[in-house]
Amino acid sequence: MKDPLPQTIYLKDYQVSPFLVDTTDLVFDLGDEQTRVTTKLAVRRNPASTDQVASLELNSKGSVELQWVEVDGQRLDNSAFSLTHNLLILPNLPASCVISTEVSIQPQLNTSMMGLYRSRTMYCTQCEAEGFRRITYFPDRPDIMSVFTVKIIADKVSYPVLLSNGNAIERADLDDGRHTVTWHDPFKKPSHLFALVAGTLSAVEDSFTTMSGRDIPLQIFVEEKDLDKCAHAMLSLKNSMRWDEEVYGREYDLDIFMIVAVDDFNMGAMENKGLNIFNTSAVLANPKTTTDAAFLRVEGIVAHEYFHNWSGNRVNVRDWFQLSLKEGFTVFRDSQFSSDMNSPTVKRIEDVSFLRTHQFAEDGGPMSHQVQPDSYMEINNFYTVTVYEKGSEIVRMYHSLLGAETYRKGSDLYFDRHDGEAVTIEEFVSAMEDASGRDLTQFRRWYKQSGTPVLKVRSAYDATAKTFSLNVEQSCPATPGQSEKLPFLIPVKLGLVGADGADMVLDDAGQTEVVFEMTEASQQLVIENIDERPVPSLLRGLSAPVKLDYPYSAEQLAHLMANDSDGFNRWDASQALSLSVLNQLMHDSLHERPMILDGQLVEAYKALLSDTSLDPAMVALMLQLPTEALLHENTDIIHVTAIHDARSFLRTALAGCLASQLEAIYHHYNAKQAYAPNVQQMGGRSLKNTALGYLMLVDRGVELAWAQFQSADNMTDQAAALTALVNCPEASDYAAKALSQFEEQFRDEALVMNLWLQVQATNAQPNGLERVQTLMDHSAFSMSNPNKIRSLIGGFANANHINFHNPDGSGYQFLTEQILALNTVNPQVAARLVTPLTKWKKFPEPNRELMKQALQNIANKPNLVKDLQEIVSKSL
Numbered sequence: 001m002k003d004p005l006p007q008t009i010y011l012k013d014y015q016v017s018p019f020l021v022d023t024t025d026l027v028f029d030l031g032d033e034q035t036r037v038t039t040k041l042a043v044r045r046n047p048a049s050t051d052q053v054a055s056l057e058l059n060s061k062g063s064v065e066l067q068w069v070e071v072d073g074q075r076l077d078n079s080a081f082s083l084t085h086n087l088l089i090l091p092n093l094p095a096s097c098v099i100s101t102e103v104s105i106q107p108q109l110n111t112s113m114m115g116l117y118r119s120r121t122m123y124c125t126q127c128e129a130e131g132f133r134r135i136t137y138f139p140d141r142p143d144i145m146s147v148f149t150v151k152i153i154a155d156k157v158s159y160p161v162l163l164s165n166g167n168a169i170e171r172a173d174l175d176d177g178r179h180t181v182t183w184h185d186p187f188k189k190p191s192h193l194f195a196l197v198a199g200t201l202s203a204v205e206d207s208f209t210t211m212s213g214r215d216i217p218l219q220i221f222v223e224e225k226d227l228d229k230c231a232h233a234m235l236s237l238k239n240s241m242r243w244d245e246e247v248y249g250r251e252y253d254l255d256i257f258m259i260v261a262v263d264d265f266n267m268g269a270m271e272n273k274g275l276n277i278f279n280t281s282a283v284l285a286n287p288k289t290t291t292d293a294a295f296l297r298v299e300g301i302v303a304h305e306y307f308h309n310w311s312g313n314r315v316n317v318r319d320w321f322q323l324s325l326k327e328g329f330t331v332f333r334d335s336q337f338s339s340d341m342n343s344p345t346v347k348r349i350e351d352v353s354f355l356r357t358h359q360f361a362e363d364g365g366p367m368s369h370q371v372q373p374d375s376y377m378e379i380n381n382f383y384t385v386t387v388y389e390k391g392s393e394i395v396r397m398y399h400s401l402l403g404a405e406t407y408r409k410g411s412d413l414y415f416d417r418h419d420g421e422a423v424t425i426e427e428f429v430s431a432m433e434d435a436s437g438r439d440l441t442q443f444r445r446w447y448k449q450s451g452t453p454v455l456k457v458r459s460a461y462d463a464t465a466k467t468f469s470l471n472v473e474q475s476c477p478a479t480p481g482q483s484e485k486l487p488f489l490i491p492v493k494l495g496l497v498g499a500d501g502a503d504m505v506l507d508d509a510g511q512t513e514v515v516f517e518m519t520e521a522s523q524q525l526v527i528e529n530i531d532e533r534p535v536p537s538l539l540r541g542l543s544a545p546v547k548l549d550y551p552y553s554a555e556q557l558a559h560l561m562a563n564d565s566d567g568f569n570r571w572d573a574s575q576a577l578s579l580s581v582l583n584q585l586m587h588d589s590l591h592e593r594p595m596i597l598d599g600q601l602v603e604a605y606k607a608l609l610s611d612t613s614l615d616p617a618m619v620a621l622m623l624q625l626p627t628e629a630l631l632h633e634n635t636d637i638i639h640v641t642a643i644h645d646a647r648s649f650l651r652t653a654l655a656g657c658l659a660s661q662l663e664a665i666y667h668h669y670n671a672k673q674a675y676a677p678n679v680q681q682m683g684g685r686s687l688k689n690t691a692l693g694y695l696m697l698v699d700r701g702v703e704l705a706w707a708q709f710q711s712a713d714n715m716t717d718q719a720a721a722l723t724a725l726v727n728c729p730e731a732s733d734y735a736a737k738a739l740s741q742f743e744e745q746f747r748d749e750a751l752v753m754n755l756w757l758q759v760q761a762t763n764a765q766p767n768g769l770e771r772v773q774t775l776m777d778h779s780a781f782s783m784s785n786p787n788k789i790r791s792l793i794g795g796f797a798n799a800n801h802i803n804f805h806n807p808d809g810s811g812y813q814f815l816t817e818q819i820l821a822l823n824t825v826n827p828q829v830a831a832r833l834v835t836p837l838t839k840w841k842k843f844p845e846p847n848r849e850l851m852k853q854a855l856q857n858i859a860n861k862p863n864l865v866k867d868l869q870e871i872v873s874k875s876l
């Protein structure tokens, strides 16, 4: 299991493959002890390669055991090929030939959840990025695209359902109680889109008629007990298929589309051609067991994976440095879809909150990297918020710079030009350039310069000339490997808000909003005919992934919060106002000065709660103070206790001032109505539960929360009440009762029990580590299931800051032990858990030294997998 010394792989070293694989025929004989895989590859020399005498190199990884090799039906003896740690090398091949191999593998022992493995009673696969080489010898790189035919043989009683990509072309029963199904996928695809599933599964079925009138059967395969949790995913799938036809002109291509739900899965879901494999947490949904947030997540992920059928599958990536080509683009597509299905403003606020908390933090830390990196050691470490979320922000900027219509022309051109090919980010930019006639040379810097740019804006109003001028400067901090940055092309969408709260007219055309395209390090924008000093509303909708530096006064922010016509910027003003108050409180707490509530913020919130015209979802978002994680990102030195205390003080003080209004809101939205997972109801529940969270702080919520917990007919309300009780020091009796009642009620629902673990893992009251350690022994927890690890260990390390960062170092020691326990068992999950420790440089002593020591302890472990080696070595 030991990885060799990790090698760095460079984009500049890319070379076309010397061989192509036209067809791939696989036979899987699934056995409890051994699984045999025979592989037949029709290979030929690649005319595009300069090396026409190269040997053929086939990758492998893990415990793939070679039985034999044949070339054109002739068995090779051992001297005719060489076999290294992870390569089978075949020299002296003719211009074209058929390579056959047989290997044995043991999926039942594969804990990495890459390649073919077992999840409970079923077999399933995960091949992106480099899992296919754990199944058989293959040139496992994305630019090798091949037509796959897959025959699966297995016991008919244990594995009645046998699935792979494409269409089923043959089924047969064998004499010995086994059966076989053969699948053929007519579309050329890379090996990372291969999938296989075998097990006892039940299916929910439906169908979709495409724009050209083809009837496509749709199937979602789950364990029988989960059949009642598939309706939402099916509806989301059909909505996605329709939306992609209407908005991008993309029609589905195969004769069937299948989704399979799997319990043990490293990621959310995987877009394998025609056979998407989903983590159960990303597909199952039912009001009784699923929160509103999880309903939205299911809708978004179903759409994301479906949209990959074009952005990723039909047009594929040439190499893994192009990952954002498919991911950034597809994240943007799924965010557009979710906006159209729900509230665009709420969706944008959620996306930006996530971007600021996680991507800005990554870009300011040791793992900061470009959207298109130049190098990596372990590609699994580059499935990052930068590649996904910042990549999506880049595509969003094409959309705003070019306009919806031209952007669509660009995407059509991209799909038409490159259908069936494996291409680069450059091809996407070229298609946008050719469709728009614009030179995007400078815009390309977004892919190659890391770090979060800062936009410093200063303004001046000239009452005599009636001009309002904005002086704008951009800069980007140094990041690992990049000390100097060139100016970005930054679209700055802005408006000016007058004293009456209305948008001012900005030009002769009567526009009240403009997009200013910043291209220089420093520029000035002068707006004429402005009759009074306005409040600028800058970067509306966060028109670029940058940080804004503008010296707003509290009065100006309150004005924007109450009046801005851009809903996103109204919310952003509430964040900026509470952030400035929190910064002052943190400062006071740190210097042991009394903390005092800011009157302006209270007045702004009172006005907010009195405005009945507002969408309740928006009010809820504006009431929610910046999270501790965001405060950590926003500060140079993370004083964990001061941040926690300042935020707790402000929440409690606000609750005291707003109690009557919050109570009225709570009762208004707590009115009984039949549950539906629609936008209106979700907004009401969100506001009600936000109000409940505040009321818990002033002795007015405990009885309400307990009543809500007992009477809730949906998981959103029940989980919110549980969380409120668990986090309330005065409600410990109720909390204990609620936890045990919840456990009793949902003992057999794995996903709900994950939530139960997470609520306790994130409980900020003292002794958090002891509670987590006790839960490690609970039957609801397992170190072999990634969802449970994320809920309990991840919840504690990422969201229970005050306990995790205990200055005695116990939290760090605990996390280190868990990471090392997972080292060779599941490298991918282990590597994800390290993130909180990598931020050590931002902490004061003693935490700084303790976190560094924890990383050092991980680095010192013999047999450290390269996933961990890369992150730890770059962080230290």
Ligand SMILES: [Zn+2]
Residues within 6 Å of the ligand: 304, 308, 326, 327, 330
């Ligand atoms: Zn994706």
